[in-house]
Amino acid sequence: MKTSIATVSVSGDLREKLEAIAAAGFDGIEIFEQDFITYDGSPRDVGNMIRDHGLEISLFQPFRDFEGLPEPLRAKAFDRAERKFDLMQELGTDLLLVCSSCHPQALGGIDRAAADFRELGERAAKRGLRIGYEALAWGRHVNDHRDAWEIVRRADHPAIGLILDSFHTLGRKLSPESIRAIPGDKILFVQMADAPAIEMDLLYWSRHFRNMPGEGDLDVVGFLRAVMAAGYAGPVSLEIFNDHFRGANTRQVAQDGYRSLIALMDDVRRAEPDLALGGLPELPARVKPTGVSFVEFASRGKEAAALGDLLGTLGFARAATHRNKDLTLWQQGEIRIVVNEEKEGHAAHAFNARGTTVCDLGLSVSSAQDTLTRATATGAEAFSQPLEIGELDIPAIRGLGGSVLHFVDSATGLDRVWEVEFDPIPGADTAGAGLTHIDHIAQTMSYEDMLSWTLFYTSIFEVTKSPMVDVIDPDGLVRSQVIESPGGAFRITLNGADTHRTLAGRFLAETFGASVQHLALATTDIFGTAARLAERGFAPLPISANYYDDLTARFDFPPGLLERMKAANVLYDRDEKGEFFQLYSGSFAGGLFFEILQRGSYAGYGAPNAPFRIAAQKRRLRPKGMPAR
Numbered sequence: 001m002k003t004s005i006a007t008v009s010v011s012g013d014l015r016e017k018l019e020a021i022a023a024a025g026f027d028g029i030e031i032f033e034q035d036f037i038t039y040d041g042s043p044r045d046v047g048n049m050i051r052d053h054g055l056e057i058s059l060f061q062p063f064r065d066f067e068g069l070p071e072p073l074r075a076k077a078f079d080r081a082e083r084k085f086d087l088m089q090e091l092g093t094d095l096l097l098v099c100s101s102c103h104p105q106a107l108g109g110i111d112r113a114a115a116d117f118r119e120l121g122e123r124a125a126k127r128g129l130r131i132g133y134e135a136l137a138w139g140r141h142v143n144d145h146r147d148a149w150e151i152v153r154r155a156d157h158p159a160i161g162l163i164l165d166s167f168h169t170l171g172r173k174l175s176p177e178s179i180r181a182i183p184g185d186k187i188l189f190v191q192m193a194d195a196p197a198i199e200m201d202l203l204y205w206s207r208h209f210r211n212m213p214g215e216g217d218l219d220v221v222g223f224l225r226a227v228m229a230a231g232y233a234g235p236v237s238l239e240i241f242n243d244h245f246r247g248a249n250t251r252q253v254a255q256d257g258y259r260s261l262i263a264l265m266d267d268v269r270r271a272e273p274d275l276a277l278g279g280l281p282e283l284p285a286r287v288k289p290t291g292v293s294f295v296e297f298a299s300r301g302k303e304a305a306a307l308g309d310l311l312g313t314l315g316f317a318r319a320a321t322h323r324n325k326d327l328t329l330w331q332q333g334e335i336r337i338v339v340n341e342e343k344e345g346h347a348a349h350a351f352n353a354r355g356t357t358v359c360d361l362g363l364s365v366s367s368a369q370d371t372l373t374r375a376t377a378t379g380a381e382a383f384s385q386p387l388e389i390g391e392l393d394i395p396a397i398r399g400l401g402g403s404v405l406h407f408v409d410s411a412t413g414l415d416r417v418w419e420v421e422f423d424p425i426p427g428a429d430t431a432g433a434g435l436t437h438i439d440h441i442a443q444t445m446s447y448e449d450m451l452s453w454t455l456f457y458t459s460i461f462e463v464t465k466s467p468m469v470d471v472i473d474p475d476g477l478v479r480s481q482v483i484e485s486p487g488g489a490f491r492i493t494l495n496g497a498d499t500h501r502t503l504a505g506r507f508l509a510e511t512f513g514a515s516v517q518h519l520a521l522a523t524t525d526i527f528g529t530a531a532r533l534a535e536r537g538f539a540p541l542p543i544s545a546n547y548y549d550d551l552t553a554r555f556d557f558p559p560g561l562l563e564r565m566k567a568a569n570v571l572y573d574r575d576e577k578g579e580f581f582q583l584y585s586g587s588f589a590g591g592l593f594f595e596i597l598q599r600g601s602y603a604g605y606g607a608p609n610a611p612f613r614i615a616a617q618k619r620r621l622r623p624k625g626m627p628a629r
């Protein structure tokens with residue numbers, strides 16, 4: 001299975017596109033006519049430049065409004081095709097994509113179209129070229145792959161075949177199952193695209209909202225399964241028209257594309273084990289995360305002391321120090337927070353760039369090595385630092401935003417790192433204020449990066465993603481999406497900020513693009529924990545009295561509960577499964593904060609409370625006595 005991508009899918013000029021596509025690992029490209037025309041170089045030079053990047057030209061496209069035309073338009077269409085054949089031969093590609101006609105004068109009729117294609121096939125064959133016919137979802141007469149196939153079948157010419165595009169089939173809610181019956185060698189090319197489930201005009205949806213397989217809501221795996229089951233053996237290509245991608249970082253989009261394609265082909269291979277799908281790298285199945293092993297802050301000096309004070313008021317105990325490095329382990333229940341004050345290495349760089357920041361996350365997984373193998377096979381960069389004697393080699397990769405993700409398992413003893421590399425501090429009370437484990441980690445990013453991050457997690461781990469929800473900040477919108485493992489042992493919330501004026505956007509600006517903005521720590525007794533935190537001098541985020549007045553209007557509470565929540569600045573929500581309580585710390589280090597929650601069987605994240613929490617945080621940011629802007 002060779003990989004390919006249409007040049008329209010990434011930003012930049014043709015040379016920038018090729019560099020990024022080649023660096024990401026693709027075997028070939030579909031050259032979009034527009035990208036060729038806007039480039040200042042002869043077709044031969046362009047062909048050579050593409051091959052110099054180690055890429056094949058899998059296809060040239062699109063050729064529009066060909067079939068079903070009355071004379072003299074018909075003759076003109078053939079002349080146009082001959083000009084494109086010349087160009088293809090100079091470029092060095094043998095396959096042309098013809099998309100179904102949208103021409104106002106195009107006539108219907110399967111036999112008429114088949115006759116046109118037979119003649120085009122004759123002309124193409126003379127030059128050793130091939131033609132693939134694709135049904136656009138909005139084609140004038142042909143907008144269904146089954147009709148396109150019937151035309152190809154009746155054209156009955158060796159140089160004429162079918163091109164399938166997942167968007168045009170799935171976007172129209174057509175079942176891909178009929179593809180299984182098409183002879184595989186008559187399918188000349190396959191384009192893959194996903195899209196978010198939004199009701200809108202098909203053409204507009206396709207040209208602006210397509211995204212990488214796995215980033216949207218279409219059943220792209222079901223589609224490609226049907227194609228492979230038909231016996232298709234050609235390249236699997238991405239053709240993504242997306243407004244954000246057109247303006248985004250070229251390399252990032254190309255890398256995301258490669259990641260999505262490898263994960264997709266692997267899903268198909270697993271779903272159709274009887275098919276021999278050659279040429280795909282062996283990679284382990286998605287790995288199940290079983291929790292968060294540790295969160296590591298880069299900090300130093302006074303900032304580290306302030307962070308330590310805050311951790312102390314939250315009930316954490318200094319539990320151990322590293323034998324070789326300037327690392328302190330703070331622990332409470334199963335929660336481990338490492339404070340790294342090293343002057344060299346990754347954490348030092350993170351601190352120098354951003355101040356106190358979460359520089360590393362340790363995830364507990366079933367197999368650390370499998371996680372590393374799968375992550376690097378899908379394009380992640382392995383990360384390592386020099387080890388001293390007695391230190392464990394914990395597999396790690398670079399996450400997005402420059403952070404590092406470590407994978408810890410018990411099978412190979414990596415979870416013993418605390419005993420192996422650290423000296424315990426005697427008498428540490430790790431029961432603390434009753435915080436038991438990390439419920440979730442909240443990562444903030446610019447909205448444009450959200451699809452990337454979601455794909456990163458969903459392609460490596462066995463997790464599901466929730467629908468995106470809007471969180472209203474007084475100064476803008478933040479979009480939030482949850483990634484969680486089955487059973488919820490591992491949960492990440494991704495928050496995409498549109499502007500620098502939102503709390504999330506401000507955090508990004510102040511920290512130069514850090515990612516972890518808050519850690520949510522679980523207790524089974526929110527009021528008991530709140531009381532113990534108060535004893536330690538913890539100052540919760542004050543919540544307005546109006547919030548509690550509104551709560552009484554929305555919910556019925558047993559006597560006394562509302563007063564207890566109000567006194568402890570506890571926020572409340574409820575779903576069919578249970579009740580949810582949360583309270584927050586103030587912010588530190590450019591906008592980091594902690595959340596403390598009691599969830600029981602409640603499945604959400606308190607989204608209805610987010611606007612009130614954000615408003616409360618913003619009130620505290622404003623200097624005293626300053627009116628609201």
Ligand SMILES: O=C(O)c1ccc(O)c(O)c1
Nearest residue numbers: 062099134165206207239
């Ligand atoms: O939007 C279009 O016109 C268009 C062109 C070529 C394609 O392969 C396609 O899927 C869509």
Ligand SMILES: [Mg+2]
Nearest residue numbers: 134165191239
């Ligand atoms: Mg297409």
